[in-house]
Amino acid sequence: MSIVRPYGDTTGDGMVQMSFTLPLPHDKVAEGAAVQLANKMGMDPALVVHAKPVGEGFTFVVVYGRVNHLVDTSQVVVVERDYPLLTPPEVNAEVKAGLRRRLVVVGACIGTDAHTVGIDAILNIKGFAGEKGLEYYREIKVVNLGAQVSVPQLVARARAERADAVLVSQVVTQRDAHILNTREMSAAFRESYPADERPLLVVGGPRFDEAGAAALGVDRVFTRGTTPGEVASFLVHRIVSSRTHSQEEQAS
Template structure:
């Protein structure tokens, strides 16, 4: 008997302490006073979330009108792990600072210019500083540390027009923007506005790195959108290190270079 690929299934359930026990923990608040009726409502909600059986292990009144619950239950949903497609990983090799410097020096024969900022109302420079400052992030030094990269960190709450002007003035190869504030989707709005301003300022550009700077945006809450949605060349998420960004810049701006 032959088994075709599409008949192979690998069913998995959450793991508490025994294979297949399917146990999960959930916490939530309901806008009702604490009591047996609230507990029943919590059980029903958990049931509708696919947990069965369920137990409410903790409830706490938060003021007269709200109750907090911690619930454990058995998830009734099954996941076929064999059908899960591996999300796309990094499409470029990770380089050391020395390799990055060598690539820039060998191919560009000048410094690679990066302009970074937090735009719009966002005052949180933590992200851009983690990537740009010498101090860096997660044990990796920031782009200021790279001998062949010239960094202009404009800081917080930079107007889009100023960013475009400074990028032009510095002849930037890449513009890095970080966006933390997500209230009312400010991060998406600001990024689109920036991309549009660069498109206007470089009307003859073909793509990032060809006629205009590469546009790179980073922040913790860009997971629901693609670069083309925003009009940028690349999105980086939470936990991105300076080395990943530097490696990407080389891959995107110096595609002819081969580290080997």
């Protein structure tokens, strides 16, 4: 079945739950405004099931109600993993055989973003979701610059380390800061490197769209739930395997 409707209490009843904040003090007017907004978004009937003040003059609201919209899953576009998922020993073996040196990764949170949980989950040896981070991989050299790194600092350090890949994490999304920072970063690397020498640019964060890599000027976008193993496997696929394949073509 490619056509589906949301499920709440019974199959196909179209019930959904939505939360948002209104710039109104918490009272009956705020709750009525929440219902009105939900109605205009196609939720009818709509019921406020939770509301509370969040600071002076603001109300957080949860609304529950029915929508009539249908979803055609055959029209959903997703980014499928186009490379094999490797184990740490397999990653090490591929890098050692293909590069004959360690693969160099420079990572950072750029701009004013001080949330290092994302970049640390991928880079630090403690890792994420039971997987050890890239520091655990013997054939990968990790340079973690931490938080609030400026774009010029990132480019300079990538040059100094002769980075094969640059990993950037962006968690702060107010006023599309993650989008603006990423575009600034990608533009800076393109200005500073010849096309054939530029390191692989990878960005990750919970509010990115996996399909948006080209628009951001990066090589790959990773979103929530990404594990170190996925990132390591991608790096091998794009840096090691592609280089090896190119060399084999030239030799033939």
